Amino acid sequence: GCGQQSGGGAGATRDQIRAVGSSTVYPFATAIAEMFVQGNPGMKSPIVESTGTGGGMKLFCQGVGAQHPDIANASRRMKKSEFEDCRKNGVTDIVEIQIGVDGLAFAESKNGPGLKLTPRIVYEALAANPYGKGPNKAQSWKDVDPSLPATPISVFGPPSTSGTRDSLAELILTKGCESDPAMKALKEKSEDEFKATCTRIREDGKYVDSGENDNLIVQKLGANPNALGVFGYSFLEENKDRLKDVSINGVEATYETVSTSQYPGARPLYIYVKKAHMQAIPGLQAYLDTFAANWDPNGALTRRGMVAAPEDVRKASAATVKSLAVLDGSQLK
Amino acid sequence: MVTAMTAMMHEQQTLAPAAEPKMTARDVRVFYGDKQAIKGVSIDVDMDNVTAFIGPSGCGKSTFLRTLNRMNDTVASARVEGAITLDGEDIYAPSMDVVQLRARVGMVFQKPNPFPKSIYENIAYGPRIHGLAHAKADLDVIVEKSLRRAGLWDEVKDRLHDSGTALSGGQQQRLCIGRAIAVEPEVILMDEPCSALDPIATAKIEELIHELRGRYAIVIVTHNMQQAARVSQRTAFFHLGELVEYGVTSDIFTNPKQERTKDYITGRYG
Amino acid sequence: MVTAMTAMMHEQQTLAPAAEPKMTARDVRVFYGDKQAIKGVSIDVDMDNVTAFIGPSGCGKSTFLRTLNRMNDTVASARVEGAITLDGEDIYAPSMDVVQLRARVGMVFQKPNPFPKSIYENIAYGPRIHGLAHAKADLDVIVEKSLRRAGLWDEVKDRLHDSGTALSGGQQQRLCIGRAIAVEPEVILMDEPCSALDPIATAKIEELIHELRGRYAIVIVTHNMQQAARVSQRTAFFHLGELVEYGVTSDIFTNPKQERTKDYITGRYG
Amino acid sequence: MTGSATFLLLAGLGAIAWVSARARALRLQGAARASGRRDAVHSLPGYHGWYVALWTLMPAGIFLAVWANVAPGLVTQDVLGSPAAQALPADDFSRSAILGEARAIATGMQAGAFNPLSQGLVEPYRDAIGKYGLAGTALAIMLAFAGGAYAFTRVRPDFRARTRVERLVMATLLIASLLAIVTTLGIVASLLWESFRFFSMVSPLDFLFGAKWSPQSAALGYGNDDAFGAVPLFWGTIFIGAIIAMAVAIPLGLMSAIYLTQYASPTVRRWMKPTLEMLAGVPTVVYGYFAALTIAPALRDFAVAIGIHGASSESALAAGLVMGVMIIPFVSSMADDSIAAVPQSMRDGSLAMGATTSETIRRVLIPAALPGVVGGVLLAVSRAIGETMIVVMAAGLAANLTLNPFASVTTVTTQIVQLLTGDQEFDSAKTLAAFALGLVLFIVTLLLNIVALRVVKKYREAYD
Amino acid sequence: MTAERLPTDWKSDAMRRRIARRYAAERRFRAAGLFAVLLSAAFLAFLLFTMVGNGLRGFTGTEIAVKVDFPASPLLLDPNAITDQALANANLPMVTGEVVKKALGADAEQWVAPTAWTALRDAIKADPKILAQTVTIRLPAATAIDLAAKSDGSPEAEAAVARLDKAGLLTTGINWGFLTASDGTDPTQVGIWGAFKGSLLTMLVTLALSFPIGVATAVYLEEYARKNWMTDIIEVSINNLAAVPSIIFGLLGLSIFLNFLHLPRSAALVGGMTLALMTMPVIVIAGRNAIKSVPPSIRDAALGIGASPVQVVFHHVLPLALPGILTGTIIGMARALGETAPLLMIGMRAFIATPPGGITDPATVLPVQIFLWSDEVSKGFVEKTSAAIIVLLVFLLAMNGLAIYLRNKFERRW
Numbered sequence A: 001g002c003g004q005q006s007g008g009g010a011g012a013t014r015d016q017i018r019a020v021g022s023s024t025v026y027p028f029a030t031a032i033a034e035m036f037v038q039g040n041p042g043m044k045s046p047i048v049e050s051t052g053t054g055g056g057m058k059l060f061c062q063g064v065g066a067q068h069p070d071i072a073n074a075s076r077r078m079k080k081s082e083f084e085d086c087r088k089n090g091v092t093d094i095v096e097i098q099i100g101v102d103g104l105a106f107a108e109s110k111n112g113p114g115l116k117l118t119p120r121i122v123y124e125a126l127a128a129n130p131y132g133k134g135p136n137k138a139q140s141w142k143d144v145d146p147s148l149p150a151t152p153i154s155v156f157g158p159p160s161t162s163g164t165r166d167s168l169a170e171l172i173l174t175k176g177c178e179s180d181p182a183m184k185a186l187k188e189k190s191e192d193e194f195k196a197t198c199t200r201i202r203e204d205g206k207y208v209d210s211g212e213n214d215n216l217i218v219q220k221l222g223a224n225p226n227a228l229g230v231f232g233y234s235f236l237e238e239n240k241d242r243l244k245d246v247s248i249n250g251v252e253a254t255y256e257t258v259s260t261s262q263y264p265g266a267r268p269l270y271i272y273v274k275k276a277h278m279q280a281i282p283g284l285q286a287y288l289d290t291f292a293a294n295w296d297p298n299g300a301l302t303r304r305g306m307v308a309a310p311e312d313v314r315k316a317s318a319a320t321v322k323s324l325a326v327l328d329g330s331q332l333k
Numbered sequence B, C: 001m002v003t004a005m006t007a008m009m010h011e012q013q014t015l016a017p018a019a020e021p022k023m024t025a026r027d028v029r030v031f032y033g034d035k036q037a038i039k040g041v042s043i044d045v046d047m048d049n050v051t052a053f054i055g056p057s058g059c060g061k062s063t064f065l066r067t068l069n070r071m072n073d074t075v076a077s078a079r080v081e082g083a084i085t086l087d088g089e090d091i092y093a094p095s096m097d098v099v100q101l102r103a104r105v106g107m108v109f110q111k112p113n114p115f116p117k118s119i120y121e122n123i124a125y126g127p128r129i130h131g132l133a134h135a136k137a138d139l140d141v142i143v144e145k146s147l148r149r150a151g152l153w154d155e156v157k158d159r160l161h162d163s164g165t166a167l168s169g170g171q172q173q174r175l176c177i178g179r180a181i182a183v184e185p186e187v188i189l190m191d192e193p194c195s196a197l198d199p200i201a202t203a204k205i206e207e208l209i210h211e212l213r214g215r216y217a218i219v220i221v222t223h224n225m226q227q228a229a230r231v232s233q234r235t236a237f238f239h240l241g242e243l244v245e246y247g248v249t250s251d252i253f254t255n256p257k258q259e260r261t262k263d264y265i266t267g268r269y270g
Numbered sequence D: 001m002t003g004s005a006t007f008l009l010l011a012g013l014g015a016i017a018w019v020s021a022r023a024r025a026l027r028l029q030g031a032a033r034a035s036g037r038r039d040a041v042h043s044l045p046g047y048h049g050w051y052v053a054l055w056t057l058m059p060a061g062i063f064l065a066v067w068a069n070v071a072p073g074l075v076t077q078d079v080l081g082s083p084a085a086q087a088l089p090a091d092d093f094s095r096s097a098i099l100g101e102a103r104a105i106a107t108g109m110q111a112g113a114f115n116p117l118s119q120g121l122v123e124p125y126r127d128a129i130g131k132y133g134l135a136g137t138a139l140a141i142m143l144a145f146a147g148g149a150y151a152f153t154r155v156r157p158d159f160r161a162r163t164r165v166e167r168l169v170m171a172t173l174l175i176a177s178l179l180a181i182v183t184t185l186g187i188v189a190s191l192l193w194e195s196f197r198f199f200s201m202v203s204p205l206d207f208l209f210g211a212k213w214s215p216q217s218a219a220l221g222y223g224n225d226d227a228f229g230a231v232p233l234f235w236g237t238i239f240i241g242a243i244i245a246m247a248v249a250i251p252l253g254l255m256s257a258i259y260l261t262q263y264a265s266p267t268v269r270r271w272m273k274p275t276l277e278m279l280a281g282v283p284t285v286v287y288g289y290f291a292a293l294t295i296a297p298a299l300r301d302f303a304v305a306i307g308i309h310g311a312s313s314e315s316a317l318a319a320g321l322v323m324g325v326m327i328i329p330f331v332s333s334m335a336d337d338s339i340a341a342v343p344q345s346m347r348d349g350s351l352a353m354g355a356t357t358s359e360t361i362r363r364v365l366i367p368a369a370l371p372g373v374v375g376g377v378l379l380a381v382s383r384a385i386g387e388t389m390i391v392v393m394a395a396g397l398a399a400n401l402t403l404n405p406f407a408s409v410t411t412v413t414t415q416i417v418q419l420l421t422g423d424q425e426f427d428s429a430k431t432l433a434a435f436a437l438g439l440v441l442f443i444v445t446l447l448l449n450i451v452a453l454r455v456v457k458k459y460r461e462a463y464d
Numbered sequence E: 001m002t003a004e005r006l007p008t009d010w011k012s013d014a015m016r017r018r019i020a021r022r023y024a025a026e027r028r029f030r031a032a033g034l035f036a037v038l039l040s041a042a043f044l045a046f047l048l049f050t051m052v053g054n055g056l057r058g059f060t061g062t063e064i065a066v067k068v069d070f071p072a073s074p075l076l077l078d079p080n081a082i083t084d085q086a087l088a089n090a091n092l093p094m095v096t097g098e099v100v101k102k103a104l105g106a107d108a109e110q111w112v113a114p115t116a117w118t119a120l121r122d123a124i125k126a127d128p129k130i131l132a133q134t135v136t137i138r139l140p141a142a143t144a145i146d147l148a149a150k151s152d153g154s155p156e157a158e159a160a161v162a163r164l165d166k167a168g169l170l171t172t173g174i175n176w177g178f179l180t181a182s183d184g185t186d187p188t189q190v191g192i193w194g195a196f197k198g199s200l201l202t203m204l205v206t207l208a209l210s211f212p213i214g215v216a217t218a219v220y221l222e223e224y225a226r227k228n229w230m231t232d233i234i235e236v237s238i239n240n241l242a243a244v245p246s247i248i249f250g251l252l253g254l255s256i257f258l259n260f261l262h263l264p265r266s267a268a269l270v271g272g273m274t275l276a277l278m279t280m281p282v283i284v285i286a287g288r289n290a291i292k293s294v295p296p297s298i299r300d301a302a303l304g305i306g307a308s309p310v311q312v313v314f315h316h317v318l319p320l321a322l323p324g325i326l327t328g329t330i331i332g333m334a335r336a337l338g339e340t341a342p343l344l345m346i347g348m349r350a351f352i353a354t355p356p357g358g359i360t361d362p363a364t365v366l367p368v369q370i371f372l373w374s375d376e377v378s379k380g381f382v383e384k385t386s387a388a389i390i391v392l393l394v395f396l397l398a399m400n401g402l403a404i405y406l407r408n409k410f411e412r413r414w
Ligand SMILES: Nc1ncnc2c1ncn2[C@@H]1O[C@H](COP(=O)(O)OP(=O)(O)OP(=O)(O)O)[C@@H](O)[C@H]1O
Pocket: B032, B035, B037, B055, B056, B057, B058, B059, B060, B061, B062, B063, B064, B075, B077, B223
């Protein structure tokens, strides 16, 4: 309630859990929040804000205290730079929990042309500067690969701060880029230049950066039969009636292919928790327990479109929830 | 006071012989909603005399004047009964075209109301909308002639493209008269044209009215009795929506037939 | 015209003997910004006579009147110089409390301005804010007395709780006079109190002024010379911000000493 | 002693002060009035009451306000000194959380302890709070008595209590009005400060005249050069807000105003005017939803059907059209005012010349009302370019420089929302760019408004 | 003088044609005006019609009657010790799934809403005795079934609906939960109460700040301020604030209230403060106009009998100006109530499933809730969004209507 006063070092408390971050994780986090309230009568509902993984990390790393969030949801692993930033602000003890797996899905409208893609095609269609050979001139998919229809390239995708965008760069673009041996060589020579060439996306309107809102992309695809959308697998799952999958390397994104990592776009989902908040925020532990109780293959989260992590990962994560083992920054990239 | 009036009359021009009426009103009644403002007025206006309407404030002078060119149409609540003719034609007949009527029966208002345009455009407005001039030269001729007749030409000929609102009050009023003249009306109605003006400007307008007399039928509303005495040949005295007395101006002022007229011109009320 | 005036004078009451002045003004100058509206006016107002201020429009009558109860304070640009006293006290002294001053020097305005409240509340407002009545009964007494003095009691006693704005113009003006009387002022200033009224209402107010004379020092601004002649015993003639002539009313109207006064009352200007 | 009890006590004291001072004034004034001198009595007794009550309440109130900020610190000091506090963890946040919880329990705002450590601290808290609460209350009451007593001695018939009380009222009013300045300064300061930081990373010239907007790539670490050219945003804003929206709003608004003021019967006017005003009362998020869900897809289908290239489901046209509809009432009410301000005599003058109503409107009324109409349109433009939700929901994010109304453009406000919600990157130029955009928006709308108000005012004066 | 011109021959053919043309132009112009009015009104009607058409369904919900044989169910609960915690621990979601499967068939579990078990819980809580009985409980249907029952859905859902309907197990009725519940993840279970309460608290803060300050400012400027540079600055500030785009206030709130003063993110307090800054100038301007329209003669009258300037204002001017001030306030508040953009900036866009308890609790407001729902993927949210819009519109139109009514009623000519 109101009437909380701060002063003298005592008093800044919060009785609600606060989570920020990935829009991919958002539906799962809110579902867990709901179950948490129902399972813990009397507790207030956690606040979940969808800010994108990067945006969430920024808020998360601003410091320890009631005014900073307890949890960062992420659709990719925390970056080294983010870890350092957290550390700088006194957020030293961070617990990393993998809650499941998601696929970076490519989809088009039900009455779309039915594309079949490979990382190379995607890279050549979207790179700002394919293979460092000058600006991308491809206008239609046919320009990239003669097997594809001549529909104009139009891709709705997430913005730079989203984990999904990072996954796109890491899982697809880089792979496509590396199909050229020259690029492999470049990687040896200059990591930076390699990164720029392989992950920078064109900005001439073919790739439409659609903000931190995957739902919006889904809706836009419905209206735009020729466009391709990039977002989390769960969104595809939820909208099977409007959208259809676009295969990568001939593999379609299904629960099976994602969970076995057969699908090239499979990626882990994480939540990051501040250990320092475990003592201070009522219900935080119970919230994590709720997560753990629902991430099984037949748990509530899979019903919402999440793909369960492999058994060993789930076990490890469950152990982390118990032990609250702190993340070791040295493994991060 | 009566004697002072009579003195003024001596300066007045003589009455023109009775002429064919230009406009006639028969048993005209005007209502604003439920309220009757004019109660059965019959009057004839002729070409050769200036007719003055006098009477205390609110007696219906303006209302009656405005029935003569159907300006009352613009007041939503106003309703006119009775018959008014112009050259024998019923002006309230459905076949009567209001636009034409108003071009034929011009009007000058109490407060000078030039358009916020140039002097030239003020005069040219009427001829333009009525298509009275086809070439610029025609229009120039009309503008000059109208301004001359309104007695304003010499004062403004060098600044025809200045704004009409930049003129003095008296000049503005003459501009409005010029504007009315420019469409060659047959009748000119003036509703207290001098009440917003100073004495010198007033004198100019009165002089102008003298000059225009005969060319147009002129009706002027005034509540300055001296003015009525100075400019008109016929005077109608209104009271509470009724036409109390109508006659030759000098008779009305020196020898009123009605008690009410007499009380009014000797200053008992009003 | 002069003769007409003199005729009216005959009805007028006789001049009271010269008395101790209630208010004095010495070399009062009023400026609106840079513009000087009053140019060194000195005048005495006494208890037993009604003083009239006359003069052409814009000559500063209202301005001067308003200096007498510091209503000019409300005009941001107005600045008053010179000395004005009430019972010998300088009303522009810093120690003078304006609120109290205005209670002692009441004012009635040109346009009747009753509060949009009941008749009762209109009268009771002043006594309330000045703490002149403590119980409802006291207030009732004050209201009745004031309305009686204002000559309005009989007309409104049955509808004291109707709105003051629902009265006719003349009644409203008497209500305003009653309202001023209710706080027991010593001086009452009236700025053209009848100019918005019809002749019958005017007559009533004039009669009221006669009755109030002697009990309050009364100053009345008017530009109706007949009215000045009828109601006042002393008349001050203002012109272009100067006090041209001040004296016994009958003298001013029949035998003005200044050429300007004479020109004005014979109607040469104004 | 709890806060509310202290509050009630003070309120009681104030009431007593009011009543007794009033009574005293009444008594003294009765005597003075009998003396007959009018200026022997100055203020109504009630004012004396207020004067003394204010003196009773204000010093004590100010003290309590200060105390409320100081006391918790003292309480915490006290609690930390207690033996139970030794067991507290060292890290600040857990510690303060535990302390906070203990205090919440001690003050009854929370029932049970979530953290076992806090249970032990409840008692010390209770004691300390009680101690300092009592001290504060005692001091406040002393101050109240002191203030009240001082003021009470000043109650005399001719004491100008009203003047004093009114002076306080005036001071309050003045302070309230200064808040507008404070707010303006706050806006300017926050925008300027953050923009300044932005412009230390990105050249203002590149920002204002650059034609390429891709803050994403800047955020991905490709450098700030040519990532922040805001021209496409400015163009999108102008295209949607000042061109398309106005192309809808000006004719419809102006013609509606004309019809309703000049032609419609009073009944029609009485019903239609509020109906049209309702368009301005619909929240923008509803318009946005409507534009995104209903208008935009329809327009896109239409464009595709007639073979327009590059038609997008978030076309400039959809956002602009809907925004134009939203703006209609602004234009029409400004036009209405301006036309109504043209003196009736002007209209009569024209009608009496034999002009038809439409001739009168087109040739006399509109030219005469033009400055007012133009001013109104400028205000409407300023409103349109600052409008956010419609464009956030219905316009795109692609920073295109295009003339094709069926293509997607982005606007300043859309980008502000994009840059600040979600993507709160490290203190990058990207976040700060939002403030620079805000600054530009602020300045432009300000200028538009100043010009518009000038125009309107000048024109109003012309007829006054 | 130039040659005389003959009086115009109004009867000539040319003149007649000309007049006909002018009248035609007149008719066209008038028709254009009427068209503009009708088009604007038609747009409004279309908008309202669309919203109502989409939204009315949002107020209804579908329920499936399920026969629950408690003794035979895998539920382990002591009827004598029914506490919230015990119910929470009883794994009701699983039980519900089993129960549904048993009653309706193996594939039926997905026909009921994921939160359907709360219906079971509430039933048990209301009457623990049913634990020993077999009862029929109405469980909320899943979104797909709900949509299929109310309009049209996927073929599978339609088939299921047909089956259930045939068995007479399906009922569609008013979903009161929509007015009493808060945000959630399941469209059939969400409600607007949380957002509504957030709006209420935010508006309360806004009103409490902007009304007194706005009126005080209006009074000061109109009645007491002397013309000097400071008054000019205040005046310019206020006029400008009234025109500043609302999103700028959001930037102000973000950088001053959140980043500088460290007030709580997402709270009604900050939202209210931000909106108050936006509403205040509206109230000031309306207040000044209302005060200005009180005729000076009233002030003169009061001053003339010795009222002090403060008394003049508080006894006469303010009471007379009050209707105008209130009208302005209502309009300002209506605008604030519909405002979204500045609140997005200060984080009032989070998922918040419990209604705020006070002004410092995280909260969201109706328009932001609409914005959030409009972005939801699940098709069930479309009708919920429109339904929330209907609720918001009802309030806003009522407020605007009240303002218009007040304005017309108290519009006086002095
Ligand atoms: N538009 C109107 N609606 C209702 N009543 C009106 C209207 N115009 C005038 N009246 C009433 O009709 C009566 C006659 O008014 P009119 O203006 O004709 O008087 P007037 O003789 O011209 O007075 P004045 O000398 O003051 O101009 C008055 O009682 C007036 O109140």
